[in-house]
Amino acid sequence: MKPYVLLLSAALAACCHSPKQGRPVYLDLSKPVEERVEDALSRMTLEEKVAMTHAQSKFSSAGVPRLGIPEIWHTDGPHGIRPEVLWDDWNQAGWTNDSCTAFPALSCLGATWDRELALAYGRSIGEEARYRKKDVLLGPGVNITRTPLNGRTFEYLGEDPYLSGQLVVPYVKGVQENGVAACVKHFAVNNQETRRTETNSIVDDRTLYEIYLPAFKAAVQEGGAWAIMGSYNLYNGQFNCHNKRLLCDILKDEWGFDGVVVSDWGGCRDDDEAVTNGLDIEMGTWTDGLRGAASNGYDQYHLANPYLERLRDGRATEDVLDDKVRRILRLSFRTNMSPEPHYGLFCTPEHTDVARRIAAAGTVLLKNDGVLPLAVPDGGRILLVGENAIKKMVVGGGSSSLKTRYEITPLEGLREALPGVDIAFERGYIGNIGTSYNNVSTGEDLSESRSADRLVADAVAAVETADVVVFVGGLNKSGFQDNEGTDRQQLDLPYGQEGVIRALAAVGKPLVVVNISGSPVSMPWADVADAIVQGWYGGSESGRALADVLTGAVNPSGKLPFTVPCSLEDGPLKTERQYPGIRVEGEQWWQEYYDEGVFVGYRWYDTRGIAPQFAFGHGLSYTDFAYGDVTLSRKELRKGQTLTAKVRVTNTGDRDGAEVVQLYVADPEASVARPAKELKGFEKVFLKAGESRDVTFTLDESALSWFDAGRHAWTAEPGEFRILVGSASDDIRSEASFNLR
Numbered sequence: 001m002k003p004y005v006l007l008l009s010a011a012l013a014a015c016c017h018s019p020k021q022g023r024p025v026y027l028d029l030s031k032p033v034e035e036r037v038e039d040a041l042s043r044m045t046l047e048e049k050v051a052m053t054h055a056q057s058k059f060s061s062a063g064v065p066r067l068g069i070p071e072i073w074h075t076d077g078p079h080g081i082r083p084e085v086l087w088d089d090w091n092q093a094g095w096t097n098d099s100c101t102a103f104p105a106l107s108c109l110g111a112t113w114d115r116e117l118a119l120a121y122g123r124s125i126g127e128e129a130r131y132r133k134k135d136v137l138l139g140p141g142v143n144i145t146r147t148p149l150n151g152r153t154f155e156y157l158g159e160d161p162y163l164s165g166q167l168v169v170p171y172v173k174g175v176q177e178n179g180v181a182a183c184v185k186h187f188a189v190n191n192q193e194t195r196r197t198e199t200n201s202i203v204d205d206r207t208l209y210e211i212y213l214p215a216f217k218a219a220v221q222e223g224g225a226w227a228i229m230g231s232y233n234l235y236n237g238q239f240n241c242h243n244k245r246l247l248c249d250i251l252k253d254e255w256g257f258d259g260v261v262v263s264d265w266g267g268c269r270d271d272d273e274a275v276t277n278g279l280d281i282e283m284g285t286w287t288d289g290l291r292g293a294a295s296n297g298y299d300q301y302h303l304a305n306p307y308l309e310r311l312r313d314g315r316a317t318e319d320v321l322d323d324k325v326r327r328i329l330r331l332s333f334r335t336n337m338s339p340e341p342h343y344g345l346f347c348t349p350e351h352t353d354v355a356r357r358i359a360a361a362g363t364v365l366l367k368n369d370g371v372l373p374l375a376v377p378d379g380g381r382i383l384l385v386g387e388n389a390i391k392k393m394v395v396g397g398g399s400s401s402l403k404t405r406y407e408i409t410p411l412e413g414l415r416e417a418l419p420g421v422d423i424a425f426e427r428g429y430i431g432n433i434g435t436s437y438n439n440v441s442t443g444e445d446l447s448e449s450r451s452a453d454r455l456v457a458d459a460v461a462a463v464e465t466a467d468v469v470v471f472v473g474g475l476n477k478s479g480f481q482d483n484e485g486t487d488r489q490q491l492d493l494p495y496g497q498e499g500v501i502r503a504l505a506a507v508g509k510p511l512v513v514v515n516i517s518g519s520p521v522s523m524p525w526a527d528v529a530d531a532i533v534q535g536w537y538g539g540s541e542s543g544r545a546l547a548d549v550l551t552g553a554v555n556p557s558g559k560l561p562f563t564v565p566c567s568l569e570d571g572p573l574k575t576e577r578q579y580p581g582i583r584v585e586g587e588q589w590w591q592e593y594y595d596e597g598v599f600v601g602y603r604w605y606d607t608r609g610i611a612p613q614f615a616f617g618h619g620l621s622y623t624d625f626a627y628g629d630v631t632l633s634r635k636e637l638r639k640g641q642t643l644t645a646k647v648r649v650t651n652t653g654d655r656d657g658a659e660v661v662q663l664y665v666a667d668p669e670a671s672v673a674r675p676a677k678e679l680k681g682f683e684k685v686f687l688k689a690g691e692s693r694d695v696t697f698t699l700d701e702s703a704l705s706w707f708d709a710g711r712h713a714w715t716a717e718p719g720e721f722r723i724l725v726g727s728a729s730d731d732i733r734s735e736a737s738f739n740l741r
C-alpha cells in the first residue's frame with residue numbers, strides 16, 4: 001500500500017465515524033447524557049465550539065455539521081409558536097404551514113389559578129413547538145407585576161411570586177415532555193419596558209429573594225427548566241445577559257442550574273463580560289448586538305470573532321468555553337438529539353380545546369348585580385358595543401405576536417353561542433385600527449369614517465331596542481398599550497371609552513362591561529355597570545370562551561392575578577426614582593430604585609389599608625361558596641415539623657362551579673416589616689351544586705420565612721403566626737393562629 005493511503009486509513013480509523021469503532025458515544029442514545037457531552041466536546045475544534053455560542057440567524061444558533069449535531073432552533077413564545085421569519089430579517093418568511101394555535105396570554109393563565117391547566121398549556125404548546133421542529137421555546141415569562149403600566153404584563157403570571165411559581169412549574173414540565181426546552185424569561189428584575197435596555201434596577205437582597213427570584217427558582221429547581229433568558233436591563237450596574245451575580249452566583253452556583261443561559265435578543269453588550277459572566281448563547285436583535293445592523297453579520301457578535309480572538313491570544317481560556325459548550329450539547333441531547341422520539345402535534349382539536357378551556361377558566365367575573373349570565377330569550381336582542389368586540393388580538397404586541405389559522409372575536413363567539421338572539425354591533429369608539437405585525441395581517445379592515453361623537457350617538461341610539469348592552473373594550477396590543485417595548489401611559493381606559501360607558505349606562509338598560517386587557521385598568525365607572533368581566537387576550541378561541549362565560553355555559557372561576565388599583569397614586573411607586581427611573585450624576589444608565597421593597601401589589605395595599613378597585617385573588621362565580629372554620633393540626637410548630645390547615649368549602653348555590661381557596665400567612669410579631677399577609681397556598685376545587693369538600697394545605701417553615709439578607713438565609717422567627725383562608729386577598733373567611741417555637 002502506498003504511504004499516503006496508509007496515512008489516510010490511519011486517519012480514518014481515528015475518526016469518529018469509523019465503522020470499526022461502532023457508533024461514537026455522543027450518537028449512542030443509550031449512553032448517559034454527560035458521557036455523550038464529553039465525547040462530543042472532545043471531538044470539536046475551537047472554531048466549532050465558538051460557533052455554537054452565538055446566533056447564525058434571527059432564531060437559530062449553529063450545530064456542528066461535521067459531527068451531525070443539529071442547529072438549535074429557538075422560537076417565541078410564550079403564547080404560541082411564532083411564524084417562521086426570514087433568515088436575517090424579522091418579517092415573516094411567508095410559509096403557508098406555520099399558522100399555529102394561539103393560546104391565551106399568560107396573564108389569563110395566571111388568572112386560572114389552575115396547575116392542571118398550566119400543565120395542559122405547557123404540553124400543548126410544547127407539542128406545537130416540536131411539530132414545528134423548534135428546540136427552545138422562548139417562554140414562559142415570570143416577571144412580577146411591579147407597576148400596572150408595564151407593557152408586557154400580559155406575558156407574565158401576575159404580581160405574586162408564589163402564584164407565578166406554582167404555575168410556571170407545570171408549564172415548564174409540560175413543554176419539556178416534548179423534548180423542547182422552556183426558556184424562562186426575563187431574568188431578572190425586569191419589570192418595565194420604558195428604557196428597558198438602559199435602566200439599572202437597584203434592589204435590596206431581601207426584596208430580590210422574596211419577590212423577584214422565587215418564580216425563576218421554582219422553574220429551575222422544581223420545573224427543571226433547561227434554559228433561561230437574561231433580561232435587557234441592568235441589575236446592580238451590570239447588564240443582565242452577563243450579570244455575574246445573577247447568572248454565575250445565584251442561577252448556576254446557588255441553584256445548581258445545568259442548562260443554557262440565552263441572551264435576550266441584542267441584550268449582550270460587552271465582549272469580556274459575555275465570556276466570563278455566565279452567558280452561553282448570544283442571540284441578537286440586530287446582527288451586531290444592539291449597535292448596528294450589518295447584513296448577516298453574525299460573526300461580529302461578542303461571542304463570535306471577538307471571542308475567538310480572545311481565545312487565540314490568551315485573554316480567554318478554553319475551560320470557560322467548554323462549560324458553555326457542555327451546556328449547549330446537553331441542551332441538544334435533551335431536545336433535538338434526545339433518546340426519546342418526539343414528533344409533536346400541530347393545531348389539533350385537543351389544542352383548540354385547551355386554549356378555549358384556559359381562556360374561559362381565566363375570565364374573571366369582577367362584579368355582578370344579577371345581569372349575568374345573560375338570560376336573553378330567542379328573539380331578543382343584545383347590543384355589543386366596542387372595538388374589542390371585533391378586533392383580532394393575536395397579531396401585535398411584539399415578539400409574542402402570532403400567525404393563527406383563525407381567531408374568533410367576541411362578536412363572532414356570541415353570535416355562534418346564541419343563534420336565536422339578534423346580536424347587534426356598534427363600534428362606540430376608535431382605538432387602534434392596525435391589523436398587522438412583521439408582515440402578518442389579521443385580514444381585517446378596521447377603518448372607520450364616523451367621528452367620535454357620532455360613534456357614541458349611534459351606539460346610544462341602538463340601546464333603545466336592546467334587552468341588554470355588552471360593552472367590550474379595554475386595551476389592545478398597539479404601542480403604549482399591552483405591548484413590548486413601551487409601557488402604558490395611563491391606568492384609565494384609553495380612547496374615550498369611559499365616556500362611552502357612561503353614555504350607554506345613562507340610557508338605563510342592563511349594562512355589562514367586558515374589559516379585555518393583559519394588565520390592570522382603573523375603573524372609576526365601575527358603579528354604573530351592572531356587571532364587569534375581566535377578559536384577556538384569549539388566543540384563537542377568545543370569543544368562544546368569552547361567550548361561554550357570558551352565557552353561563554361555563555361558570556366563571558378566574559381570580560385576579562394582580563391588584564386592580566383605583567388610581568396610580570394609591571400604589572407603592574410614588575417617585576420617579578422608583579419608576580420609571582432617574583438620571584444620577586456620574587452614572588451612565590438610568591437608575592431605578594426599588595424603594596418599596598417587598599411591598600408590591602396586595603402586599604402594599606393590604607399592609608397600608610388602601611382598598612383597591614378589585615383585590616388580588618378576587619373573582620366571583622354564578623354560584624356561592626361558604627367557608628367553614630379553618631382548623632390547624634397543631635397549635636405549636638417546631639422547626640422541621642409541618643402543619644396542616646383544613647377548611648370545609650360548600651357550594652351553596654344551584655350551579656356547579658369552582659372556587660379558588662386561598663391561604664395567606666401573616667407574621668404579626670416579625671422583627672422586620674412584613675406584608676400584612678402573603679399567599680402561601682391555593683387550591684382550585686370543583687364543587688357540584690350543594691357539594692362540600694375539605695380542602696387541606698400543608699405548610700412548613702418555608703411558608704413562614706422572610707429572607708434575612710445579612711445572613712443570606714431564610715428565617716422563620718419564633719412567635720405567633722396567623723393563617724388566613726379566603727376567597728380573595730380582601731375576602732378572608734376564616735383565620736386561626738399557632739406559635740412557632
Ligand code: BGC
Nearest residue numbers: 076077138185264265285399
Ligand atoms: C424579547 C424576548 C423575545 C426575543 C425574541 C426580545 O425582544 O424581549 O422576549 O423572546 O425578543 O423575539
